[in-house]
Amino acid sequence: MSDIVDRPNAPDNAPSNTRKPISTSSEWTFDLIREYDEAIAECAREFGLDTYPNQVEVISAEQMMDAYSSVGMPVGYHHWSFGKQFLNTAKGYQRGQMGLAYEIVINSNPCIAYLMEENTLPMQALVIAHACYGHNSFFKGNYLFRTWTDASAIIDYLVFARNYVAECEERYGLDAVEQIIDSCHALMNYGVDRYKRPPPISASEEARRQKEREEYQQRRINDLWRTIPKLDDDENSVKSQRRFPEEPQENLLYFIEKNAPLLETWQREIIRIVRKLGQYFYPQRQTQVMNEGWATFWHYTLLHRLYEKGLVNDGFMLEFLQSHTAVVYQPPFNSPWYSGINPYTLGFSMFTDLRRICEHPTDEDREWFPDIAGSNWVETLHFAMHNFKDESFIQQFLSPKVMRDLKLFSIENDDQEDHYTVTAIHDDPGYRPLREKLARQYNLSYREPNIQVWNVDVRGDRSLTLRHIPVDRVPLAEDTEEVVRHVHRLWGFDVHLESVDEGTVVEEYHCPPPDFEDIDGH
Amino acid sequence: MGTTHIVDRRLNGKNKSAVNRERFLRRYRHHIKKAVADAVHKRSITDVERGESVSIPTRDIDEPVFHHGQGGRREMVHPGNQDFIAGDTIPKPEGGGGQGGGPGQASPDGEGMDEFAFQITQEEFLDFLFDDLELPNLARKKLKDTEAFKYVRAGFTNQGIPAKLDVVRSLRGAHARRLGLGGARRKKIRDLEKQLEELKSAPEELDAAFSHEDQIKAVEEEIARLKANVRRIPFIDEIDLRYRQHVKQPKPATSAVMFCLMDVSGSMTQMHKDIAKRFFILLYLFLKKNYKKIEVVFIRHHTSAKEVDEEEFFYSRETGGTIVSSALKLMQKIIESRYSPSEWNIYAAQASDGDNWNDDSPVCGKLLANQILPLVQYYAYVEITPQDHQMLWYEYEKIMERFPQSFAMQQIADPGEIYPVFRQLFERKAA
Numbered sequence: 001m002s003d004i005v006d007r008p009n010a011p012d013n014a015p016s017n018t019r020k021p022i023s024t025s026s027e028w029t030f031d032l033i034r035e036y037d038e039a040i041a042e043c044a045r046e047f048g049l050d051t052y053p054n055q056v057e058v059i060s061a062e063q064m065m066d067a068y069s070s071v072g073m074p075v076g077y078h079h080w081s082f083g084k085q086f087l088n089t090a091k092g093y094q095r096g097q098m099g100l101a102y103e104i105v106i107n108s109n110p111c112i113a114y115l116m117e118e119n120t121l122p123m124q125a126l127v128i129a130h131a132c133y134g135h136n137s138f139f140k141g142n143y144l145f146r147t148w149t150d151a152s153a154i155i156d157y158l159v160f161a162r163n164y165v166a167e168c169e170e171r172y173g174l175d176a177v178e179q180i181i182d183s184c185h186a187l188m189n190y191g192v193d194r195y196k197r198p199p200p201i202s203a204s205e206e207a208r209r210q211k212e213r214e215e216y217q218q219r220r221i222n223d224l225w226r227t228i229p230k231l232d233d234d235e236n237s238v239k240s241q242r243r244f245p246e247e248p249q250e251n252l253l254y255f256i257e258k259n260a261p262l263l264e265t266w267q268r269e270i271i272r273i274v275r276k277l278g279q280y281f282y283p284q285r286q287t288q289v290m291n292e293g294w295a296t297f298w299h300y301t302l303l304h305r306l307y308e309k310g311l312v313n314d315g316f317m318l319e320f321l322q323s324h325t326a327v328v329y330q331p332p333f334n335s336p337w338y339s340g341i342n343p344y345t346l347g348f349s350m351f352t353d354l355r356r357i358c359e360h361p362t363d364e365d366r367e368w369f370p371d372i373a374g375s376n377w378v379e380t381l382h383f384a385m386h387n388f389k390d391e392s393f394i395q396q397f398l399s400p401k402v403m404r405d406l407k408l409f410s411i412e413n414d415d416q417e418d419h420y421t422v423t424a425i426h427d428d429p430g431y432r433p434l435r436e437k438l439a440r441q442y443n444l445s446y447r448e449p450n451i452q453v454w455n456v457d458v459r460g461d462r463s464l465t466l467r468h469i470p471v472d473r474v475p476l477a478e479d480t481e482e483v484v485r486h487v488h489r490l491w492g493f494d495v496h497l498e499s500v501d502e503g504t505v506v507e508e509y510h511c512p513p514p515d516f517e518d519i520d521g522h
Numbered sequence: 523m524g525t526t527h528i529v530d531r532r533l534n535g536k537n538k539s540a541v542n543r544e545r546f547l548r549r550y551r552h553h554i555k556k557a558v559a560d561a562v563h564k565r566s567i568t569d570v571e572r573g574e575s576v577s578i579p580t581r582d583i584d585e586p587v588f589h590h591g592q593g594g595r596r597e598m599v600h601p602g603n604q605d606f607i608a609g610d611t612i613p614k615p616e617g618g619g620g621q622g623g624g625p626g627q628a629s630p631d632g633e634g635m636d637e638f639a640f641q642i643t644q645e646e647f648l649d650f651l652f653d654d655l656e657l658p659n660l661a662r663k664k665l666k667d668t669e670a671f672k673y674v675r676a677g678f679t680n681q682g683i684p685a686k687l688d689v690v691r692s693l694r695g696a697h698a699r700r701l702g703l704g705g706a707r708r709k710k711i712r713d714l715e716k717q718l719e720e721l722k723s724a725p726e727e728l729d730a731a732f733s734h735e736d737q738i739k740a741v742e743e744e745i746a747r748l749k750a751n752v753r754r755i756p757f758i759d760e761i762d763l764r765y766r767q768h769v770k771q772p773k774p775a776t777s778a779v780m781f782c783l784m785d786v787s788g789s790m791t792q793m794h795k796d797i798a799k800r801f802f803i804l805l806y807l808f809l810k811k812n813y814k815k816i817e818v819v820f821i822r823h824h825t826s827a828k829e830v831d832e833e834e835f836f837y838s839r840e841t842g843g844t845i846v847s848s849a850l851k852l853m854q855k856i857i858e859s860r861y862s863p864s865e866w867n868i869y870a871a872q873a874s875d876g877d878n879w880n881d882d883s884p885v886c887g888k889l890l891a892n893q894i895l896p897l898v899q900y901y902a903y904v905e906i907t908p909q910d911h912q913m914l915w916y917e918y919e920k921i922m923e924r925f926p927q928s929f930a931m932q933q934i935a936d937p938g939e940i941y942p943v944f945r946q947l948f949e950r951k952a953a
Binding site for chain 1: 525526527528529530531532534537538539541542543544545546547548549583584585586587588589590591592593594595596597598599600601602603604606607608609610611612613614638639640641
């Protein structure tokens with residue numbers, strides 16, 4: 001793909017090599033960072049990138065490790081799992097296995113990006129272009145982020161969450177709080193509303209409403225669990241007719257928060273906090289390829305623009321290109337370094353190719369993308385960035401050329417066969433199925449097991465039944481038992497999880513295990 | 523298009539993760555304690571004072587979430603095709619099961635292979651090492667018992683002896699006073715000088731009655747008066763003087779002395795001494811956690827006792843019989859001459875293989891009971907022998923009955939028992 005990539009990318013006017021480079025040394029100073037930022041901002045403006053204001057924070061390597069281990073939250077509640085993350089990061093860094101430089105950027109308004117003090121000046125410029133203009137404009141523009149997160153409120157909310165958790169620790173003890181958070185983390189990916197938009201989170205609103213909720217919730221839960229049946233004569237039919245919940249629920253944490261019989265109010269609040277954070281990270285999990293691809297495309301394009309303007313010299317470009325190449329390297333499937341498709345590579349290749357299709361369409365492109373071949377590339381790229389997530393972006397824009405360049409192929413692995421089958425490759429009959437399969441690979445509901453709240457035995461033993469619907473007979477992993485135990489801790493009564501494939505139960509998990517129930521005489 | 527705000531955060535606290543790290547250690551303290559106990563056995567004697575690498579099986583610290591397992595039918599897209607075409611089949615590797623399944627899933631049958639390894643610091647190492655242990659009889663040394671005092675700084679005072687005069691403070695005070703007293707007048711002088719200048723440069727009036735002469739004179743006089751005033755402000759005054767103040771504070775006894783007594787007679791082999799040394803090192807580290815200042819006195823003995831340095835204590839060889847009381851007598855003498863019990867917390871640990879001249883053992887008992895135990899915080903005796911006890915052990919048992927608070931004894935047969943025995947000796951006792 002190098003022929004696409006190395007083209008000069010002047011959008012309108014011819015390069016003016018008359019200006020002096022901003023700097024020639026690789027040592028950075030605050031003044032130089034500011035100058036680079038202004039120059040990059042100017043280029044970003046030329047390409048119509050719309051961003052939140054930036055807050056660039058220069059930090060040390062140790063601080064970067066802190067930032068890593070709190071999954072990118074600038075403030076977070078305390079939990080051992082973040083400590084584990086920290087130890088892991090520190091170990092990797094000290095052994096030199098891991099570079100820390102690239103990026104941490106936070107979807108907030110202003111958009112916070114970290115620069116590490118150890119970076120050379122070209123690296124600082126690269127991170128500024130990548131994070132402060134690439135990711136930042138993605139956060140501001142992509143529909144998922146616009147719908148599901150509120151950049152201006154997140155920091156306040158995190159502060160609220162940390163204080164609340166700390167207060168609970170003081171009142172109820174570290175262990176009690178830790179247990180609840182452990183269980184919530186186990187279900188964090190199942191604490192997300194996929195289809196309805198949650199109200200924006202805000203710290204002050206949250207604090208104000210928390211009191212209100214306390215009273216209301218308890219009342220509601222009491223209603224649900226009222227032990228005296230209303231209609232004695234009709235009990236059986238009531239039982240068979242009315243299920244609870246009436247429709248299966250996909251947001252397990254929400255369901256538990258609202259309906260678990262025995263939870264204390266503070267425990268419900270903690271569930272809520274973890275749920276809100278899960279919701280906040282939900283768009284990121286669905287836009288990895290796009291988000292990284294977009295940021296990589298723009299750091300590449302913006303820094304080349306600087307070069308065209310004569311603001312950076314060859315040495316700068318060589319250092320930048322070396323990092324850039326490392327980032328977009330895709331080891332082939334049979335390489336010892338292969339660990340799946342590199343989202344940077346895929347995203348960068350797709351955006352780059354999208355631009356090519358707009359600017360220099362071939363016959364193939366006209367056939368595959370009649371709407372965009374020959375269109376204004378800046379507008380088309382923005383349209384793609386605004387309105388898609390990984391799954392639909394690939395489905396819509398993965399071109400035959402990218403499939404050829406990356407030499408994509410798909411392999412089927414069926415446990416009922418004694419061989420793998422190559423189902424499609426980068427050739428004419430293969431393009432469409434390949435594109436579909438790759439898109440599906442980025443569909444969260446395909447990547448994660450589909451598990452929903454199926455039933456609660458309201459009148460009986462109060463047990464909670466979850467239902468897993470397997471796709472292509474793929475079973476749940478071995479540690480499912482553990483997760484069910486966490487659900488049990490939150491729910492407080494028996495929890496059952498059944499895998500139901502086309503109407504038959506293929507696998508069951510119970511907590512507590514059924515043997516004990518038998519002994520108890522159930 | 524927004525504006526960019528650049529912040530230097532490098533001076534902000536860097537240990538944001540300290541609490542989370544501490545939470546992690548807290549959660550896995552049992553694993554870590556075990557690793558630490560193992561490390562004590564394995565380590566060579568000289569490097570107890572560093573951190574330790576701890577590893578925990580990954581499965582114990584996994585955070586489970588719902589995810590897909592092996593099996594079923596699935597398709598994955600991969601890059602880098604070389605010569606596959608659609609419809610090719612590739613035989614599955616023998617017994618390997620379904621490889622190439624879900625993205626990034628670790629094989630679950632790699633049991634025990636994956637360890638989560640991390641470093642703990644020396645301080646944390648010692649914390650875990652001595653967790654739940656305490657120094658016996660710490661309470662005995664109350665503040666009121668101490669006769670030692672020390673002087674600590676307590677700010678400044680305006681009375682004192684010349685030796686404690688703080689020149690900088692005093693001059694600073696004087697400077698401030700001079701500014702305070704003279705400032706207004708100096709300002710006035712400046713104003714008047716300006717006025718004078720203007721008067722002098724103004725064109726001379728023709729009419730003598732309106733001449734500036736008088737005004738100039740009046741201004742000049744006023745300036746002279748003010749200048750004299752300012753000059754009279756003393757450069758330094760009694761009220762400027764500041765003296766450093768010190769107050770007497772009772773000094774808590776935070777220093778400890780540790781007596782290491784060891785039998786070096788012919789029956790003590792290097793293996794015995796090794797065990798003894800490890801025991802002494804544990805005690806030393808433990809004391810170090812509790813006291814700022816520790817001195818160590820090494821006494822070795824066969825038929826006669828001698829105070830020696832560490833090197834000689836552990837590594838020189840002697841032969842001959844054993845008279846334990848000689849060491850006890852020497853220890854008592856050293857306490858009398860150098861370590862007044864009012865200022866020092868005294869600990870003693872004695873290691874021996876149990877050999878003693880039978881006639882000597884009752885003497886030891888008496889010495890301990892009457893002379894030594896009243897002076898020391900704690901006396902620990904370890905007998906390094908796999909064999910039956912001799913006279914000395916039975917004599918000491920009587921002592922333990924009489925002084926359960928300050929005397930303890932244990933037997934060590936092999937190196938693995940050092941740490942458990944140490945723990946037993948210093949276990950936190952229910953109040």
